[in-house]
Amino acid sequence: MPPREVDLTAVGPYADHLGDGLVQMSFTLPVPYSLAARRAALELAGAMGFEEPEVVHYEGLTEGYTYFVMYGRATRTVDFTALSQEGFDIEYMSESEIERFAESHLARRIVVVGASTGSDTHSVGIDAMLNLKGYHGHHGLEGYPCFETHNLGSQVPNSVLLAKAIEVHADAILVSQTVTQQNLHVHNLTELVEMVEAEGRRRDIILVCGGPRLTNELAKELGYDAGFSKGTYPHHLATFIVRELAARVAAAG
């Protein structure tokens, strides 16, 4: 296959060759494991707009439920050139670059307090970002000499998180939440922002949220300075925090 120019105005999925549109997807249907279930999955994929849908694996998950892995050919494309202007396109620094940047621009340790707030019991995201052990061989902020981290764990009330942040003079607060279409989780995230405002600290503290569905657009609506989602490594977060803090220090003169 000769190399081909990517048409950025019509970008589609890619598997074996450019433009093939091939998508692998998995889902569960609430029907018993059967040939009829397989048929239902094929019809559903067709209704979703996939051409040549194919079930490559299916199995009974539990009584009355069937799990599928499918291929399909997507026919729609997006215009990437119209999207790439939006928001930041950050160039991330490596760990040693972050250290050097912090040393030359800030000359002090950066204090970060993190927690999973409200009723959210998932602390895996916070642990991956903050703890020494980190994630996929990238250790967390605790392992950076320029950061001082406080991981408060999960199910932390917003008021308690904020009280701790003020006590330790935090430069940044990191919260992780699994945002669902129910308003509860969103409310937890906005409540923290509102409390920081109520305490008159909004300009002093960088607010970062993380979670599987968080985008910069949603972070903006929620009132955060940044939102990080799946695929984020600790050095991405660290890059944002050191740069933002340096910009604030510079702006404050």
Place this chain on the structure above:
Amino acid sequence: MLLADLTASARRLALVGLAKNTGKTVALAALVGELDAQRRTVGVTSVGRDGEERDAIDFRIGKPRVHLRARSLIATTDALLRDSGIPHELLEQTDVRTPLGRVMIARLLGAGRIEVAGPSAAADVRAVSDAMLGHGAEQVLIDGAIDRRAASSPAVADGLVISTGAVLSADADEVVQRTRDAVELVRLSELHAAARASVDAADVPRLILGDGSAVDLPPRFVLAGEPGALSALLDAHPSVLRLFVPGALPEAFVREAAVWARRGSRELELVALDPTRVFLAERGPGWYAAQGLHLSVLKPISLRAVTINPLAPQSHSFDSAALRGKLRAAIEGVPIIDVLHPQYTGARAPAPAVS
């Protein structure tokens, strides 16, 4: 009465929704249209983002877009300004950075639709609002985001419009109850004048006792809210009249104060700076008052109107007139409006309850 007339005297007007999809942006669009017809120059900013095509959480929900006429002022990010394709005059480049880019203040030189994403922090919202007034805006509209209230603080805005709607609950009575609680919170009364001197300028929580003396508390006493600490403190000062809180007042703290008041059949007043500093999700101020715990503020909010969206996207809907009727019966003294209802026109007389 038109929304534009109800809100005309608020030079900086905040619009806040009680949740996503309560029709706040629809209310904003109606207001912009009315001001346009009156040939008034508006400035628009948003603490979130507005005029986006798709909901950031539920992609199935299309969002209304805001159409601005030429000469309107706007505070939005550099990228969104550029992407709008509307010719504009750049007035100020601010130091405010958002996840969607740096905030600029511009005057539109042509009409069009534009996505608005201004500063998030209340102090920055106030700064860009004042800048737009300085550049000739006659009124600045500050659109809120999700359920965020900080921009409705009297430190930022001169008036407030609340949007509520079917999305709050499938039960209309629940929608009414939650709206009434939110309105009660926004309309917390002002601390009476004679008591002001005892709390003004306090930057730590402060107890005011029956003999007029004051006891200052540690800075994070209220926020950290160690269980039992408040009850022990109040027990040690049985003549306490009120407790002033200079920052956030979380519900857990309010709850403990209410339990203490009810248990001793006492009356206690909690005083906050303004309603945006008070965090109540479980119960409204009326319920706490019945327990003997009264909430008041140093600076009240001027609530101008409540708008409703009788439709919950992808879910249920109510009859607009019926829902407005229920809300009027539960909430006195503020116009309840559905800007999309065919009967909403400038000619219609205000509801009898409106003073």
